[in-house]
Amino acid sequence: MQPENLLLQTDGPVALIRLNRPRQLNALNDALMDELGQALAMYDADEAIGCVVLTGSDKAFAAGADIAAMASKDYMQAYREDFITRNWERMRSMRKPVIAAVAGYALGGGCELAMMCDFIIAAEDARFGQPEIRIGIIPGAGGTQRLPRAVGKSKAMDLALTARLMDAAEAERAGLVSRVVPAARLLDEAMDAARTICGFPRHTVMMAKECVNRAFESPLSDGLLFERRVFHSLFGTHDQREGMAAFLEKRQPGFENR
Ligand code: DAK
Numbered sequence: 001m002q003p004e005n006l007l008l009q010t011d012g013p014v015a016l017i018r019l020n021r022p023r024q025l026n027a028l029n030d031a032l033m034d035e036l037g038q039a040l041a042m043y044d045a046d047e048a049i050g051c052v053v054l055t056g057s058d059k060a061f062a063a064g065a066d067i068a069a070m071a072s073k074d075y076m077q078a079y080r081e082d083f084i085t086r087n088w089e090r091m092r093s094m095r096k097p098v099i100a101a102v103a104g105y106a107l108g109g110g111c112e113l114a115m116m117c118d119f120i121i122a123a124e125d126a127r128f129g130q131p132e133i134r135i136g137i138i139p140g141a142g143g144t145q146r147l148p149r150a151v152g153k154s155k156a157m158d159l160a161l162t163a164r165l166m167d168a169a170e171a172e173r174a175g176l177v178s179r180v181v182p183a184a185r186l187l188d189e190a191m192d193a194a195r196t197i198c199g200f201p202r203h204t205v206m207m208a209k210e211c212v213n214r215a216f217e218s219p220l221s222d223g224l225l226f227e228r229r230v231f232h233s234l235f236g237t238h239d240q241r242e243g244m245a246a247f248l249e250k251r252q253p254g255f256e257n258r
Contacts (some may be wrong), residue, residue: 003035011028025063037090050198101190112141131163
């Protein structure tokens with residue numbers, strides 16, 4: 001069954017999730033986030049899927065959490081309901097890669113959602129920001145934590161304290177996005193990247209993702225040890241032998257995901 005606030009589609013091993021509340025610039029409400037969590041869980045469990053692309057509309061990836069839905073909350077309600085935390089955490093446990101394809105606004109929770117993805121490809125017209133301070137709150141889904149890790153303290157402070165928006169070129173210079181492409185090319189570029197990833201052994205992709213993420217969770221010595229253990233384990237796989245043999249024999253590898 002198609003969800004109400006998302007458009008789901010698959011193209012071979014690539015799943016495309018499009019946030020679809022265009023009249024609210026994809027403002028992220030509970031219903032949408034529930035559906036997104038379910039879709040991510042479904043694709044993570046689906047053997048046929050190797051990579052997910054998450055996108056929005058031409059005008060907005062997402063303009064933030066839905067302000068109308070949270071305007072009347074009081075502290076006790078927010079705390080006791082575990083306000084939106086419960087359905088924002090699914091992305092963190094995704095084992096398969098998720099690419100954010102961002103056009104237009106990625107603000108507040110929208111910027112945070114993009115940052116939860118594994119990397120961001122931005123259209124030239126993309127604009128990123130954490131403008132929550134303008135409405136009397138602060139970022140609540142990682143904006144004060146992931147943004148400084150991505151762009152450094154100075155720029156993260158600048159964005160969170162002044163509410164100014166950053167364009168795609170600045171976001172690329174700062175390291176928030178991996179590439180900037182013309183808006184008309186955005187989806188093709190993201191889908192191509194996803195297809196490229198799907199051409200590599202699934203377990204290797206998942207292990208590489210796990211290792212890169214470990215860099216943000218542990219001291220360097222632990223991260224290096226973790227990487228080394230995973231690296232060594234790959235010498236027990238068919239696809240390592242096949243990949244190296246194919247290189248030496250100057251032919252394309254036939255990976256079997258094992
Ligand atoms: N929420 C609800 N509706 C929104 C919205 C939002 N964030 N952003 C836009 N809309 C709605 C507008 O109200 C308008 O609706 P109608 O008036 O047509 O009914 C429609 O989308 C079109 O917006 P505009 O008319 O404003 O369009 P413009 O092109 O003039 O301006 C804009 C676009 C993106 C600059 C502007 O809409 C804007 O400033 N929007 C708000 C941006 C913002 O402040 N975002 C941060 C929201 S706070 C957490 C997880 C997440 C969060 C917190 C905690 N946990 C896990 C604990 C996140 C918090 C936030 O994101």
